[in-house]
Amino acid sequence: MYPYQPLFTGKNVIFLPETNSTNIDAMDLLAKTNPPEGTCIITDFQTAGKGQIGRGWQSNPGENLLVSFILYPDIIKASDQFYLNMAVSLALVGTLAEYYIAVAIKWPNDIYHKDKKITGILIQNILAGNYIKATVIGIGLNVNQSEFPDNIPNPASMSMITDQVYDIKAVLEKLSCHLEYYYLLLKAGKYRYIKSIYLKNLYRSGVKALYKEADGIPFYGVIQGTDPDGRLVMLKEDGSTRLYMFKEVSYII
Amino acid sequence: MNFHELQELIKLINKSNLTEFKFKDKDVEVQIKTDKYQKTTIQTVAAAPAIQMAQVPTLQPAVQTMERQDAPAAQPAEQAPKGSNLIEIKSPIVGTFYRSQSPDKPPFIKVGDPVKQGDVVCIIEAMKLFNEIESEISGTVVKVLVEDASPVEYDQVLFLVEA
Numbered sequence: 260m261y262p263y264q265p266l267f268t269g270k271n272v273i274f275l276p277e278t279n280s281t282n283i284d285a286m287d288l289l290a291k292t293n294p295p296e297g298t299c300i301i302t303d304f305q306t307a308g309k310g311q312i313g314r315g316w317q318s319n320p321g322e323n324l325l326v327s328f329i330l331y332p333d334i335i336k337a338s339d340q341f342y343l344n345m346a347v348s349l350a351l352v353g354t355l356a357e358y359y360i361a362v363a364i365k366w367p368n369d370i371y372h373k374d375k376k377i378t379g380i381l382i383q384n385i386l387a388g389n390y391i392k393a394t395v396i397g398i399g400l401n402v403n404q405s406e407f408p409d410n411i412p413n414p415a416s417m418s419m420i421t422d423q424v425y426d427i428k429a430v431l432e433k434l435s436c437h438l439e440y441y442y443l444l445l446k447a448g449k450y451r452y453i454k455s456i457y458l459k460n461l462y463r464s465g466v467k468a469l470y471k472e473a474d475g476i477p478f479y480g481v482i483q484g485t486d487p488d489g490r491l492v493m494l495k496e497d498g499s500t501r502l503y504m505f506k507e508v509s510y511i512i
Numbered sequence: 513m514n515f516h517e518l519q520e521l522i523k524l525i526n527k528s529n530l531t532e533f534k535f536k537d538k539d540v541e542v543q544i545k546t547d548k549y550q551k552t553t554i555q556t557v558a559a560a561p562a563i564q565m566a567q568v569p570t571l572q573p574a575v576q577t578m579e580r581q582d583a584p585a586a587q588p589a590e591q592a593p594k595g596s597n598l599i600e601i602k603s604p605i606v607g608t609f610y611r612s613q614s615p616d617k618p619p620f621i622k623v624g625d626p627v628k629q630g631d632v633v634c635i636i637e638a639m640k641l642f643n644e645i646e647s648e649i650s651g652t653v654v655k656v657l658v659e660d661a662s663p664v665e666y667d668q669v670l671f672l673v674e675a
Contacts, residue, residue: 263516263519266519266523336604337604337605337643338604338605338606338666340605340638340641340643341638341639341641343641344639344640344641367639367640368640380640381640381642382640382641382642383641383642383643383644384641384642384643384644385632385643385644385646386604386605386636386643386644386645386646387630387646387648388604388648389604392646439519440519443519488605488606488638488639489638489639489641490606490639504606504607504608504638504639504663505637505638505639505640
């Protein structure tokens with residue numbers, strides 16, 4: 260048993276051998292019932308894993324951690340929601356650090372080991388007025404999968420990095436702890452602290468690297484950080500600074 | 513202070529009757545405000561916006577009474593035509609506005625549709641966070657002001673609803 264026990268996160272676990280998407284299940288559960296805070300839905304296999312629109316999440320049955328957590332961050336303003344992205348990303352950084360796997364957060368919330376993606380995160384909020392009534396945090400962490408289809412760019416798994424096989428339940432326990440830690444910091448209003456560690460762990464932060472905008476022409480830029488809405492702040496070679504929404508810029512890796 | 517100690521601390525404070533807690537030593541500073549603190553704060557600051565509320569009672573969605581200390585003071589809803597009972601549904605965030613769950617699905621609401629409090633009216637995506645926006649009011653949709661898949665600003669009016 261892992262020495263730290265979360266108070267509520269991951270305490271109520273719903274296991275489904277196979278499902279379309281744990282995020283869809285969690286949203287349905289929220290619509291129909293009142294699940295206790297920290298409830299999580301896990302599965303061995305997703306038939307329609309939700310990634311970004313039009314991108315599925317490929318995962319071999321039983322080899323990875325596929326989980327959606329339900330939380331009620333109802334004192335967090337909708338306009339502060341990027342801190343949820345930060346908190347969840349940092350929970351994954353912390354979890355992987357326990358396995359001696361160094362990762363960085365590729366803005367806004369992909370987790371990278373070197374230049375390879377090890378985790379996908381999809382967060383769905385329900386907003387009532389100016390506050391976040393509920394959130395579903397979907398996490399797909401590649402644990403033991405060793406081969407990926409060719410159409411997945413730059414995949415990695417914990418197992419590929421360390422050459423070990425992991426107990427997925429144990430990974431979930433650790434992740435629950437780290438998620439709760441950052442979630443409680445968030446609820447306590449520690450925004451500046453969370454942002455400072457997010458920026459410390461940001462992939463390519465402060466480093467000159469290649470990017471492209473919609474026109475597809477590569478350019479050099481240096482990531483400066485994020486603005487309060489979560490937009491990426493980039494210093495371009497001509498000395499100008501630009502703010503990007505998600506998908507307005509892509510990384511050339 | 514390590515992760516475990518902080519967790520223990522939060523547990524203790526949760527059980528206590530404290531509304532606020534501060535701790536500081538040479539390398540760490542912790543400040544925790546509990547639910548109880550939030551509740552007392554709301555009650556005390558809600559009094560000020562309530563004055564403006566009284567002037568435009570039919571135009572303001574109910575949410576305005578929930579405005580907190582850190583939010584801008586409630587603004588009178590100037591954009592809505594005077595004398596009508598139109599209520600605006602505004603964007604609470606900066607992002608991209610979607611009228612349906614996915615491109616192959618029908619829109620959540622269209623002009624002429626009835627809408628109830630708690631109904632999902634649209635999705636706004638912001639930096640890979642997908643937000644289902646729930647209506648705070650009930651009525652009939654009279655206007656959709658934003659095109660599907662277009663960017664929206666904070667406080668931009670998305671829908672007009674006749675109560």
